[in-house]
Amino acid sequence: MFEKFTAWNRWINEHMFLVVLTGLLIGFSWAPGPSALFSTLAIVLFAYMTFITALGTSLRDFRNIFSKPLIPLWSLFLIHIVAPLIAWFIGKTFYPDDLAMQMGLLILASIPVGVTSIIWTAVVKGDVALTMVVVTLDTFIVPVWLPVFFQLIAGKTMQIDFWHMLFQLLMMVTIPSFAGMILNDATRGKPAAFAKSVGGLTSKIALFGVILINAAAVGPSIQWNITMVKMVFVILLMAVCGYSLGIIGSFIFRNPPKAMTKAMIYNVGMRNISFGAVLAVVYFSPAIAIPVTLGMLFQQPLAATIAYFMSRREISNK
Numbered sequence: 286m287f288e289k290f291t292a293w294n295r296w297i298n299e300h301m302f303l304v305v306l307t308g309l310l311i312g313f314s315w316a317p318g319p320s321a322l323f324s325t326l327a328i329v330l331f332a333y334m335t336f337i338t339a340l341g342t343s344l345r346d347f348r349n350i351f352s353k354p355l356i357p358l359w360s361l362f363l364i365h366i367v368a369p370l371i372a373w374f375i376g377k378t379f380y381p382d383d384l385a386m387q388m389g390l391l392i393l394a395s396i397p398v399g400v401t402s403i404i405w406t407a408v409v410k411g412d413v414a415l416t417m418v419v420v421t422l423d424t425f426i427v428p429v430w431l432p433v434f435f436q437l438i439a440g441k442t443m444q445i446d447f448w449h450m451l452f453q454l455l456m457m458v459t460i461p462s463f464a465g466m467i468l469n470d471a472t473r474g475k476p477a478a479f480a481k482s483v484g485g486l487t488s489k490i491a492l493f494g495v496i497l498i499n500a501a502a503v504g505p506s507i508q509w510n511i512t513m514v515k516m517v518f519v520i521l522l523m524a525v526c527g528y529s530l531g532i533i534g535s536f537i538f539r540n541p542p543k544a545m546t547k548a549m550i551y552n553v554g555m556r557n558i559s560f561g562a563v564l565a566v567v568y569f570s571p572a573i574a575i576p577v578t579l580g581m582l583f584q585q586p587l588a589a590t591i592a593y594f595m596s597r598r599e600i601s602n603k
Contacts, residue, residue, distance in 0.1 A: 312500025
């Protein structure tokens with residue numbers, strides 16, 4: 286029975302683009318808007334995905350990453366310094382007289398790492414422990430760094446709810462991650478088989494649910510016209526630059542392991558769009574929130590496309 290689930294899970298891994306596209310289409314078509322119930326459900330689904338992913342990782346792997354902090358710190362430098370500089374250049378190039386768009390692109394490039402980067406790193410067999418460390422460190426850094434960043438570039442004073450962010454991190458990443466790793470170590474890796482079969486399949490269903498919920502939340506804010514079409518292409522360029530920065534950034538290290546490069550692609554390329562949209566509306570304006578929410582259109586589909594080409598390349602190299 287486990288063999289069937291493993292085969293189904295493998296098939297979905299190879300066709301994640303269809304899962305992502307279907308979730309987006311249903312979410313955008315349904316589009317009921319933000320909901321506290323759906324937000325809670327998304328956190329539960331995130332926690333389940335993280336737990337299943339952590340079943341294939343040991344505490345020793347996690348400790349090894351912390352003992353060599355250069356890689357996660359370099360990833361955070363790319364995320365919060367280099368990526369915003371690229372966003373500033375793109376904003377000045379395509380919207381030289383539109384401060385709202387420039388600010389929206391900056392917010393999109395500056396917000397925290399997306400928690401789903403953990404799931405995608407696992408899908409492509411990347412360094413999951415590295416991604417967990419980056420997500421964890423980023424949540425402690427962002428509440429301190431973002432207010433300073435926007436005070437410097439926009440003269441905007443903001444107070445980010447650190448404890449709320451910390452609670453969400455604990456629920457979505459920290460607790461399920463350590464629970465999964467501890468269970469892995471305590472049973473000498475036995476749950477790893479479950480994580481690749483039943484657990485893997487159900488975690489993909491959970492990812493589908495998260496994508497659908499997020500798309501349904503941002504759908505009502507998107508009104509299609511010529512201006513929006515231009516904005517979509519600019520956001521696509523931003524998303525491509527983000528993932529590309531992860532690839533290029535990994536080569537600062539001599540002969541980087543494939544697993545590390547895969548992790549950095551998703552660490553640097555993925556952002557917490559829901560957090561960014563809230564940040565834009567609360568501290569700026571709905572107009573600034575539009576380019577941020579549009580990031581949802583490409584972040585997950587590009588993640589699935591990258592995973593597809595990685596799997597094709599690895600199959601062709603065998």
